[in-house]
Amino acid sequence: MTTKTYAHESAGSIMATHFLAVPEHYSVKDAIQFLKQHEINGENKYYLYVTDPQNVLKGLLPIRNLVSASDEQTVSDVMQSKVVSVNVNMDREAVAKLMQQHDFISIPVVDDQGVLVGIIDADDVYDVVEEEATEDFHKMAPVGLLKTSLKDATVGLLFRKRVGWLLVLVFMNIFSGAGIAYFEETIEAVVALVFFLPLLIDSGGNAGSQSATLMVRALATGDVKLRDWTRFLGKEVAVASLMGLAMGLAVATIGIFRAGPEVAVVVALTMVVVVLVGSVIGMSLPFALSRLRLDPATASAPLITSIADIAGVLIYFSIATWYLGSVGMM
Template identity: 45%
Template sequence: MIETKTNLIELVGNRDFRLAKIGLNGLEANDAVRVLQEAPDREKIILFRLLSRARAKKVFKLLSHSDQLTIVGALGERPRKVANLLNDIEPDDRTTFLKNLPENVALPLIQLLSPEERKITNQLLSYPEDSVGRLMTPEFVAIKPTFSVETSFEYIRHYGRNSETLNVIFIVDGEGKMIDDIGIGELLLAAPGQRVQELMDHRFIALKAIDDQEIAVQLFKKYDRVALPVVSADGVLLGIVTVDDIMDVDEIESTEDFHKFGSIKSAIADPIRAKVFDLYKNRVVWLFLLVFMNVFSGAAMSTFEDVIQSFVPLVFFLPLLIDSGGNAGSQSATLMIRYLAVGGVQLGDWHKLVGKEFLVSFLLGVTMAIGVAAIASFRAPEIVAVVGLSMIVTVFIGSLIGLLLPFIFTRLRLDPATASAPLVTSLSDICGVVVYFSIASWFFGS
């Protein structure tokens, strides 16, 4: 594949466009995308222009948004080319491209669309930003329950050429309301004269256009579907969402959650091309806020100056103890955020999990206390009990913070991923310092 990429780029450099066109259009769409991704911008644009109209439609969908924008910008001098491209790509893919553009850039592109495609695009863009309506395509096949199997196939052959998928055929009544769906395999195995209504079981799963995209992700995972219908509040079938679009959403949501968990403001789509200042401002806000949170740790330590001066060996074990509490909290938070995201636990399950976490964190704390007490017995035997007891309590508190924060954020209708590792660690650090020196003060009577 590397040789193919190099050859095609060299052919363009040598202006041998005929051979480059033959070679590029002979590749699978995914391989053609890799060639364009590797090419410099000038060669990238030329290579895209060499694609056939049908292949360009498939390749454009798979490119990154920045590459799509580069290509559309380069084609801007040829409005007809841009119009053909935007009219050809699927409505949901076109919406995904346009929604990420500034309004002053998107509007002129929308005006290049045919009246029919412009109407579809404006309708999809009218739905809330992260709603299912932004993902759906109106290109599907729907049949009536009164159709015979034979008539259904004639209808599918006539109207199904542009459908996003034919794996599932949707059934609507005279008013266009969704009443069922049926797999194409079931139709194939049925007798030609059999009525569609005889094959219906009236069990189907549908999304609403205003549903959040995360709901769609969960339903696709739960029911293992290749496509789901999207209906209006009145049950009218508006469009469908396919699994490839949901996979893209799932990847984006997972990336956003990962960034939030690391206390990064937002995801950078292409970190290699991103500017240094963009990367800087993407991370600085949370780090700056967490610096001020950690001031409380220093303030807590300052209240125990007498204890520290009297028992200097206590300082040696301080980083070990507070890091252990923070690590335990991060573990708990990671597990809970994941369980909440995939639907493994619900908001009302928190009290059930707290009971288990009491036991688990206690066992973890005791195990780690034995290890740290063994170290303390060689370095400072007089504080073995303080270090051991502090380890148990610190791990215990850190684990509970990590468990409860995602539930609290969910209850407040905030993204639980915002209960991020640095936040959990900072809270655990403050608690760890207070616990450690409070136990030391109590133990030594200071």
């Protein structure tokens, strides 16, 4: 019916262009006759669409209504005249959300003049919901948009899509390296501090990537809105404080045996702070990205880890320098 091409990920790009349309003035008998004469191939077997002479969408006629109607009634008597339709340029994800909300099995697609140009069916929504989730998984990997199945992706394509983010993260790590270099004297005085470095910076990153992943998904499904940020901040601080205390206690036990009570105090204190800081960063970044009209899914675990690393290094060695200095260990 049309050979026009529509924007990537628009309603037009996924709609089917085969459907049966009848005029309002048709009698129910005419409509049934029309239906008998036209086989509907595959899709759109459940509705007739009602249009005016300019093909503008006027109503929706469930075939079920034809069965219940009497022959003398007209199409306009039995059609639903309040029809939810979508514009051909609407984003396919928004279309899927709308159909999910209304539990629709199909939705008509119209152009800017209201002309019926196609139909989107349930099976298109299945695909969109799945593909959009896959896109978010890939963003959180983080890899670039593959636009092909993983099975078909070549070595060259995978390299190009993956190396970019990894190099960004390498350059972010220059800052944690610089942080460590700044505290070289502290490390030389108490080398045992290094034993706990991966544990502490990882824990901040892990707590942060938990928060980020929960938020990214909740924002994507609409469970959480942008305006909810302050409410979640309070909850996050409470949860993270509890987690930090539990993890701090756990790590203090290890610390005493491996490096003595002074280092154990430093490690436990650091744990509470890095878990709190990591969680708040992880929880806030998806909101911030969303506010900047960027995709919240950009807040991947590796990105959060790298940010938490920088914060973790500074927090750990600052606390160590202060506390170990005050107890006379350096």
